[in-house]
């Protein structure tokens with residue numbers, strides 16, 4: 001049954017907030033206009049060849065840590081509070097320069113996730129709007145998707161529906177066991193939103209998309225890995241929809257003048273984070289306290305109760 005709200009107990013403001021930046025410094029006015037009109041910008045150059053190889057080697061190390069701990073290829077999720085290299089990547093000035101033109105001078109990050117599709121990986125990231133998953137509001141989060149490997153249609157590039165961010169909240173269904181999904185939400189009948197655009201990029205390039213844009217990715221039918229790192233950036237006014245004892249974030253640039261977000265310190269090394277708790281059924285609407293940074297609920301999470309139709 002289609003679901004309208006993944007967090008029915010929270011008062012969230014979910015809609016696209018157009019960017020007003022008459023004098024961007026690192027993006028062009030045309031790129032800002034495209035972000036408003038189509039919901040994304042790509043490709044942007046981020047790393048040269050040497051830096052890209054270093055980033056790939058770094059991810060290979062994190063993935064080896066995950067694998068040795070018995071975790072899977074999507075498990076490097078939310079490691080920025082424990083891993084110095086990832087923390088530093090979130091704070092990379094060249095990336096923040098692009099992001100600042102959209103988010104503004106104060107930039108907060110509470111989510112990172114490497115989506116690493118193995119060669120011939122049959123998992124699908126079903127069509128979804130990011131903002132629907134997260135218990136935060138308002139929907140002003142921008143995702144930087146950094147290509148760690150070369151990415152094309154054959155190895156399962158992310159695909160975006162241009163302009164779908166203007167369609168408000170789109171009802172979704174929870175992914176079933178038969179559906180072999182990476183995440184747990186699925187918007188059906190995407191043809192309603194036109195033709196998707198594939199985010200084909202060279203390793204070291206970057207794309208930006210708004211959290212209201214409908215997107216996803218297909219299985220990797222190639223013999224090549226397809227890894228991309230998502231870093232979610234937002235202005236400090238974006239907050240948890242529920243009361244959280246200690247809202248912690250990387251304050252990547254500027255400050256949080258309100259003092260709501262408490263700064264995550266730069267980690268001293270690259271340490272394996274504790275295994276996240278197994279997905280649990282959510283308590284009734286209104287009584288849910290987010291214990292840590294929101295991540296995409298993995299497959300297996302119980303859907304929250306829905307109000308009667």
Ligand SMILES: O=C(O)CCC(=O)C(=O)O
Pocket residue numbers: 115125130143145156157158215216217228230
């Ligand atoms: O990398 C992918 O395949 C999907 C990423 C995604 O869904 C996202 O960035 O929100």
